[in-house]
Amino acid sequence: LKLFSNNHNCSGILLISCCYLFIDEEDSSQGGFPMSKFLQRTGPHMLSLQLKEQACHNAEVYLDRLLRQLNSGEELSQHWRSIADIFVSKRDPKYLEKCFRFKKRTNSEDIVSFINKNLCRHGLEPLSRDEVSLALEMSKSDDWEKWVYYFVYTVKLFLGVLGESLIINDRLLYLREQGFSAFCKAIFPPKESPRNLAIISTKTID
Secondary structure, eight states: OHHHHHOTTOOEEEEEOOOGGGOOOSOGGGTOSOOSHHHHHTOOOOOOHHHHHHTTSOHHHHHHHHHHHHHHTOOOTTHHHHHHHHHHHHHOTTGGGSOOOOOOOOTTOOHHHHHHHHHHHTTOOOOOHHHHHHHHHHHTOOHHHHHHHHHHHHHHHHHHHHHHHHHHHHHHHHHHHTTOEEEEEEOSOTTTOSOOEEEEEEOOOO
């Protein structure tokens, strides 16, 4: 967008954004976040690394998987992930500021193995004896308790949609502040790819 703005020979751009977790928020003058003067004037705006990473995911595909699991009666796949989140955040207070990638659950492992595998991956201490008991108890919780864990994780994931909206609208504001025409359009169904939103902008060349 900076190149497009400064290039007097370029009359249009179609930009499909990706990999928001690499956005530089330390120096917005280099095209990070925020880009628009409007957001820069309204105070410091910092997006956590987790929020930027979640903004890259497809909410529609996630919702389809959730409905399929509910209709089939199978175990909700994110139940264990939401339990693991509790133990990770306990060990790392800056967990939400990081991009903590979990290894997938396998059919042969139990909840303790799943959590310890991911704690070990990031150099964190494994579960203590008391935490092992707690994790086992949480994994065998009643249905309503499972829904609490699942709801918290789902809300966190869907906040990524808001994060992407904020990033895209900031970029649209930046382009319009330069006097260019700019809008956002979905160019294909989101289930084909989460990267389906295109920023389209045109300007008049003298």
